[in-house]
Amino acid sequence: MARTARKPFEINLRPVIRSLGIEEVIRQAREDRLIDALGRERLIEQIGEKEFIRHFGMDRLVASLSPKELRELKRRLNGAGNSRDE
Numbered sequence: 001m002a003r004t005a006r007k008p009f010e011i012n013l014r015p016v017i018r019s020l021g022i023e024e025v026i027r028q029a030r031e032d033r034l035i036d037a038l039g040r041e042r043l044i045e046q047i048g049e050k051e052f053i054r055h056f057g058m059d060r061l062v063a064s065l066s067p068k069e070l071r072e073l074k075r076r077l078n079g080a081g082n083s084r085d086e
Helices: 014-020 022-029 031-038 040-047 049-056 058-063 067-085
Strands: none
Touching: 014 022, 014 040, 022 031, 022 049, 031 040, 031 049, 040 049, 049 058
8 A cells, every 4th residue: 555645734824815804814813822833934924024014013024033033133124224324
């Protein structure tokens, strides 16, 4: 008998978001549980960066960055500030 590869179950909220709206999904699922269940990257992928920032805030996004991602953000921000001064 052939073995089947087991893949982890992936939650796709896009149809629910289209039907109910992001506000209702967040209200019913609670912010923390939603981020824990999907992970920051998958949630951003499903609702988009602007919607994530609009509903969860910039502080929440920055707080969830890994040290490597935070260094990259700082590097980019410093680079953007330097190019404006020229």
